[in-house]
Amino acid sequence: MHLVIIGNGITGVTCALTVRRLQPAARITLVSAESAHHFSRPALMYVYLGHLRYQDIKPYEDWFWQENRLELVQAAATGLDAARQTVQLSTGAVLAYDKLLLATGSVGRRGTWPGHDLAGVQTFVTLPDLEQMTRDTHGIRQAVVVGGGLIGVELAEMLAAKGVAVTMLVRDDRYWGSVLPPEEAALIQRQLDDHHITVRYRTELQALLPDAHGRVRAVQTTAGEELPAQWVGLAVGVVPNLALARAGGLETDQGILVDELLQTSQPHVYAAGDCAQQRAPGPGEVAVEQLWYTGRHQGETVGHTLAGQPRPYRRGLWFNSAKFFDLEYQTYGRVPARPDAREHSFCWQHPNGRHLLRLNFRRDSLAVTGLNVLGLRHRHDTWHQWLQAGTPAPQVLANLGAANFDPEFFRQHEADIVRQFNAQFPEHAVPRPRRRGLFRV
């Protein structure tokens, strides 16, 4: 079997590794335009910050590919003929496949604002984006970042570390308002304040203003304010990269439409990761999910199918993590930004404003439904079990130490958390929680 994979991101690579494991004899070709080798997209920021070099964000050393007989082709796939089962490459070559996986990822949303194509205005998604940012941010003093999501805050951190004064434009009335409840957003606001980031909430971009050389000079906000900026980052989301799918006549909507086996509208052609859209997502799930973890999971799932062990994609329990400047964030299960009438939401905060734990649980069965932690580390496997089993909140709190994943000697807050829980829910009061010791995992 010849498996051709377009895209060497986490999705394509995980699929390739899965198929290699299940079918040692398969021929596997990875085609990608952006880079010769797989790299970690979430780590791009660390290269700009100077924490790492480009070679450090490659998850595998270069010998890995050859030793595992994964053929790498650096080229853009420009055409797809599903009837003949071939892909055309920008090099002029034509690749025949038995199975094809599109793992083409996303492209940054640029918007249609006046001046969005000025020099010094860009998105931040790809290696060329990083390259452009490294060139265009030398010697600048002020920058504006449009968008209050994860990439927006990364851009702010990157620029601030270089001594650039950053202003963020955020449409909501708080940071990441579509995802985070107000208390969480307030803690992140503290980080933004500590790092001297100015944020304009309920404010959007109106226009980008050029200087005499066609470079951005300032932005105009919907509040009528003009903010000087020699560089502007557009972090208003990413959209699936559909160019190849469209060229091949695949059915697309927002993304490439796939069934639960991650198969597209054409036989032998599959799609997964950022670029795919589920035709029938499960209840409460979204059809397009642009996450590293989702790409990895879908890549592995489709790898089984491609290796002849069909496996339907099941979203599974939600989890995610991020870091906002110095504040780590982990979440397990679902914690909606706005309260759900069927759930209690218990929120503990340390007075120093650097630690928070939010636990959501059903009013009727008391089963836990989700956890947010900021400035605390929690154990994924333990939460997976608790959420899967619908463990009642009091039982979870009594054993909270078992989920504590903070390093040794860190202050343990479980007793304080339980005290506050008992005060708030005396009818579900919990005995003293178990502590973690030096001799116990």
Added chain:
Amino acid sequence: MSVLASVPLTAEPPVPEVAPTEKLLLAVVGLGLLLLLPVAFDADAERARWCFFGALGLLSAGTLGWSWWKYGRGPAGVHHHNLWLRASTARGAVAWLTGIVLTGFYVILYWFSADNGQGNFGPLNQLVHALDPASQLLRHRPSDQWFLYGTFYTLAILVMGARALWKYRHSPYQRLRTVSVMFFQLGFAFLLPGLLLAFQRPEFYFSYFWPLKYDYLFPGTVSYLLRDGGPALGVFLVFWTAVISFVGVPVLTYFFGKRWYCSWVCGCGGLAETAGDPYRHLSDKSRAAWRWEVRLIYPILGFIVLLTALLWLGAAGMLPGWFTTPQQSGLPLVGGLSPVDGLSKVYGFAIGAMFSGVIGVGFYPLMGTRVWCRFGCPMAAYLGLLQKHFSRFRITTNGAQCISCGNCSNVCEMGIDVQQYAQRGEPIIRASCVGCGMCSTACPRGVLNLENGPREGRYQGSQLISADSLRMLS
């Protein structure tokens, strides 16, 4: 998206300008270094002494001030900004210069600054004598080149330890660990040995053990300790060495991994963790380096075990006479020595001085801080075997949270590609891990945790990610 980037990045990210305050503080450090030169060459002993203490004062004050300015004022957190962009920490010209100066110092110290019999210590003479009053105070005897070295070494750990405390102040693990290495260096490896000398006892380092301090279990050292230590102390010292080496090490390593020693107590580790912190990311993470590590460190352990055994057998008269009879081999270094003594001399030269000192510390700015600990130290090899096979220690990976960013591997001074395990959801159980905890501290997703747990299921990975079974080290 049609851009074909075969050289993915051709531009360097901007580096912020060094602020005037920072320049000033660095200038103070530089001035301190410069002031050491007149000490070395000034004929006037009194003036040299004042210069010397002036230099140490400026060096310490400048470094402390700079550390506070850089890490102590702003928000606490992992800030490795511009590490790979500055010449000083990215093998640039400044790093090479630092490496050459450090290496040069070690070469002079080991081979050109011995007492000529009239109290002259060669190129280091003035520096050594500048410390005479301090040495008299602590040890009731004049200073020598090793006292000078010990003073520099301890000062480096203390001053750069303060920097580490500021830099990693958000992590109680790092704070405690840093205080611990500062304490053991100052107390166990500097003050206590000095005091023993003051009381006419053998100089003894309580924080170094065989096989790192290889001669502590050589018959010669043992009989000297018993003789000069007096009945009570001498027996205690020998007992201490043997018990820690053969009982303390396995027991503590069983419970905590080798970290209890390598990154909490040991002076070599102490220097790496403090003075070496700016260079920790320079260690080579490649598979090729791992292969070298295995090829070097276990044979060195074998060498020192064999040598110690031979010495004891020789002392007990159980070896054929040839082994213990001086031979006129005409070889450099070992000419006129018996084969066993020759081996001992070779080990001392090649491993004890060359590897642990010149390469181990001299090459900090180029090869990272733990070159000795990783490739050469027999103690690390011994602890490592225990850690791998008879220990409850492991670094747990948190479910499926890893984003393969590489920050953990980057900060691993032992050159472990931590990420390979983390992205597979596997615990990290490696002989070389010194448990510095820096991978855990630096991980932006909270994926890694140093833990001591039951040995059953120690290798069990997370169920939430399926490890690709592809090989790393063949």
